[in-house]
Amino acid sequence: MALNHQDASSPAAMREPGEDSTASVRRDADAPKGAVVAATKRKEPPPETLGSIHLRTTVILSFWAIIVFFGLPLWWKTTAIYRADLPLDEMMDWDKGVACRPVFPLRISIEASSLQEHEAQHLLRTTQHALDDLNDFSAHHLRLQLAQPANASISADGSTTGGLEDEVALTIKVLPGPEQASELQSYSPVLDIYYTPNQVPSSSSSSSPLATYIANQLRTIFAEEQAMIAHLLSTSSAPPERSPKAPPPEVAEALAKWTSRSMKYSPTYHLTFSLFTPTATPSSWDIETAIEEHMKPLLDTLSSISNFTIDTQVQLYASPGVSGALLKKEDLSGFINAAEWPLSPSIGGAPTINFILYAGDMEVEGGGRSWLIPQWGGVVVQANVTDLRPTMLIFSNQLLALLGAPEAGSLPLRLMTLIRVRSAGLLLKASGTLGSLARLTRALPSISIPQSVAEGVYTTIEHLRKACDGLGGKEALRNARIAEEAAEKAFFEKSMVGQVYFPDEHKVAVYLPLLGPIGVPLVMGLLKDFKAWKKRRSAI
Amino acid sequence: MSIDRRKAALFCTAAAVRLLLFTAFPGLPDLLTGRVEISTPVTSFKRLQEGLFLYNHNVSPYDGGVYHQAPLLLPLFSLLPNSLDYPIFTYIIYILVDLLSADALMKIADSGEARSSKLYTSPRKDKKWGSLEIAAAFLFNPFTIATCIGRPTSVFTSCAILHAVAKAVAGSSLTSIFALTFAAYLSMYPILLLPPLLLLCFDRRRSESSINFFLGCASAVGGSTYALLQMSYIITGSWEFLSSTYGVHLLLPDLTPNVGLWWYFFIEMFDSFRNFFLGVFWLHLSSYVGGLTIRLRRQPLFVVTILLGIFAIFKPYPSISDTSLFLAMLPLYQHVFPLMRYTFLTTSTVLYATLLGPAFYYLWVYAGSGNANFFYAITLVWSLGLSVLVGDILFAVLRDEWEVERPEMKGKEIRQI
């Protein structure tokens, strides 16, 4: 074709020319860049001019300049794994419980308007003494104080409002009465104590029956809460010396049950009320009014802890997973027909609590028509659905149980206990999450840690600190909730996923096929030029 | 006079051919617009329409992530009537752009820079094609025609580059730089042509100190870039367009297949190495500029030509429009064609890829009887063919230079060792 340079030349002659002296290295634009050496077939080609040597060196250097000034920084920057600085030691401190010593100082105010000032003071002292003797769990202690005179407290209400109210966990009203008795008011956190006149402590004695009685009453009231908190602390990774001695087996069992029963904390829960009927009737229930009347008040009172969303459904011709008029206790777990009943997990982000009313005539072996399924919901079997009041009452009790409220005590007390227990639980959970994150960061050096994780960690620590300082109040729950949310978000950061494991031979496989063909001519060109330069120097 | 008449005849014929294709096959423009060989995510006419629609309805054209082209195209195209109702206006614009490109090409050819620059005169300078032949080779190149019918916005870039070169050859540095920054503004990669272009300009202007010249040029580049970007900012109302246009060139988020080498590679790449290899590919592309400019200091126009060839192979979103630009510049070096050694191989490889490419794409995407490797293999062959062509023409030019140094070797075979 167009190739008209057809000098006959033997291959042997062609390979002969010295590869160093006259070869003019030229850049070929072909990829990969190849050093093209053109030489003549003559044995002694004329020496290269200084200009062309210089030119060649500059060309080689221009390529290397790009590699050194752009390529290497690029390589360094893009293959580095970004790891934001995390306060690992501090995180571990939280996890180990070093950073925060959870204490619940509960203030209990005593109103003893019928007693003399000094008598009241004395009663306070002796009672506190008795309480301290009884208490073996330092994290949870009750501190008594005298209530301000009634008129003062009213005037103070306007200015200090929440502070006082938050702090006082229980008010004791010491009243004279025909016999020694105590009564927990059911609508407010007030304990009425009645005493007989002869029980008024004399200022000389170091103890009095009334004080001991009050102390015992208090201890009984708060025993469950104390056990719960102790249990929480003991299951966390807090140092063991802080935990109280192990509770008796029956208490431990109750606590284990409580733990397994109650839902994990969430700021919002979704309640689903379902009516399942085996036949075509009943096909409707008056659920709206029932919820409005019986459920709403309870939910309103719970709103300081969690919010609730509600939906309801009716399913006809729904058959349960087990049949027969008498349900065996073992069969109850199969009662819910998971395959056919539309009880899907909620679409939103909140966990669902299911309440099921089954309109059939069945009874559990040994009596009972309702049962609670831990961390899931409650079931009531009732043939007649015209009166929903008893059902709703069962549901509301089940709801309280599922939320982890204590079983005994008046409702306000139970709620306040729930707040305290929840904030302790959240505090511990967030601390544990921080520890997990810290350990994970250390264990997996190749996982990337974006800045958002570090921010989340600092938010968590800040709010944990606040929560820890104010444990026992509503503010603590709020802070603990924020801390827990931030910690979870940091731990479950979406971008912290990827194939962590990347062995070195894989890296070779990634780099070599592409960089090899580019790199070899570049390196060879540099070496060759360097050799020629040395030769010239030695020649001079 | 006769040259002018022949030129007019040539241009009229070229315009007529295009108009005929547009009107005789009404389905053809849309068909070609959809071809991945012609339209890339950063030049597609369809995407331009989408951006235009959003722009005309007061929505940011970059919302939706479809439009990745320069903002300035939008007001310019909004001057035209809707291309769906009156496509003829769009056709005329694209035909005009082609003719303008051909005109610039003729100016370059007429200057004779390719054969004899300030520092170098080829021993073969008498063997030449006239500028008309060169323009004809451009205008009747099937790749050029297909590009024109497919209406990607890359033709504006090509036109701007050709004008930049034409002005540089005429020694008009300011307009040349303005044209080049406009090209770079449209598709970013032409900025890499700046060093050889400045040298070309510098060589063609006789009397000036180099420092003054390069300082002036640098400020001209800065000024015109600033003006264009500021104008875009005024048009779109935010700087968001930077990431949606140049960001797309740099980071390659859209992996629609094209005739280049990047898309398949980045489909397969491990995510953690993606950024590194994006950098490597870009550095690879730009590393040629320095070396070639130094090595071929005496023939800056050829550096521009060969860089256009390299870009057509290795840029992130290449299309046959880039190849047609390279093939337009190539005949300027017709005098060294006899020194090329692999013309047969190159021609057959490129033809092979041209014919089989669409077939394999069909097998993969429509028939489903092939997979992505089919099409990728054919783009490899295509790139290989172009690489051989680029390497061969480089060899020919170097040999041409070498023969000046060593006149006794003229006509003898040499060998690479």
Next chain:
Amino acid sequence: MRLSKLLQLPLVLTSLLLPLPVATEHTSNWAVLVSTSRFWFNYRHLANVLSLYRTVKRLGIPDSQIILMLPDDMACNPRNAFPGTVYSNADRAVDLYGDNIEVDYRGYEVTVENFIRLLTDRVGEEMPRSKRLLTDDGSNILVYMTGHGGNEFLKFQDAEEISAFDLADAFEQMWEKKRYHELLFMIDTCQANTMYSKFYSPNIIATGSSEIDESSYSHHADNDVGVAVIDRYTYYNLEFLETKVREPSSKTTVGDLFDSYDSAKIHSNAGIRYDLFPGGEKAARERLLMDFFGNVQNVEVDTTNSSSGNSTDAEWEEDILALGKKISELRKRQEALDLQAQAQVNNSSSVPPPGSLKSEVKLPTSKIRAAKVEVDNSWFGKKAVGAWALAGCSLVWLAGSYLESSPSAS
């Protein structure tokens, strides 16, 4: 479990003396069933997973707690001679694809990344709860995987693979975040035992179908379906579960299942790993199969109201009274607070309204930009801008040309 944990620090000895059943307590059961291969000739892998899916559902794990990953749809494959069905046995007695199947991850959603995201729960806000593994420290998890694998890896689809190291790290992250109580890992693939060899997190029992350098084989083919329908290891596991674990109250142990593995039948040496489990082999073997394959529900029957309706009614009445009073009190307080808040607003009157006003004003404008496409009223303005831009560019060009042409002429 709680009890033993409570005691385990000071009193290891006493915890050993305690009856073991206490320690088995978990509160929920989850199953993660994964097939990793697609295409018709891998029919058996999907059948494997679907058979296991059917089994755990039969034993009581609800769909909401089963994560099923199927990379292909065999039932609707055009080559399927029995459209809409999948069988794991040539007798075709049970259609595994019945009407009640809930596939959580399907087709190209089955990727290594999604699988690891599932395990570690590192998912976006957009992920529905049904596709998440919402386990906690009381959850027992069954993880079953099947597909094509090799030494320390398991291929996902045709494009990627999960390595034993990645899997081990994922489990470690789960353990670290208390996302499982105990975990049974089963895998049926070639060289399966290598996949669990890198685990290092506690409370895992692992078993696999074949040793290193050993293949796993299919059990039999259905000539009408045209491909193998089930793998040997899975087949014998299922056989055991179908025959020995008939009902949820079954007391069959994990050890019993492992003892049933017969390399002459499976044609490969099934492996078992106990060392991660606290208590080692003995404790692990004593776990009930139902702890992993069934669903635990320690229901609590309310016996309070069972004895007689009347006495408890009083209690309820009392409770509701309390509620009512509480509510009225709350209302009163709320009203007081409202009044107070109002007073505050009045005092510092000017501060809050502008803020609220601003947010009200801001919202609609930001919305328009994103979504609303207006009818183009200002087309003239657009054209003006276009003309301006065009004129500007050409003016620069012409001015430049003129400036440069005159000196060269002179």
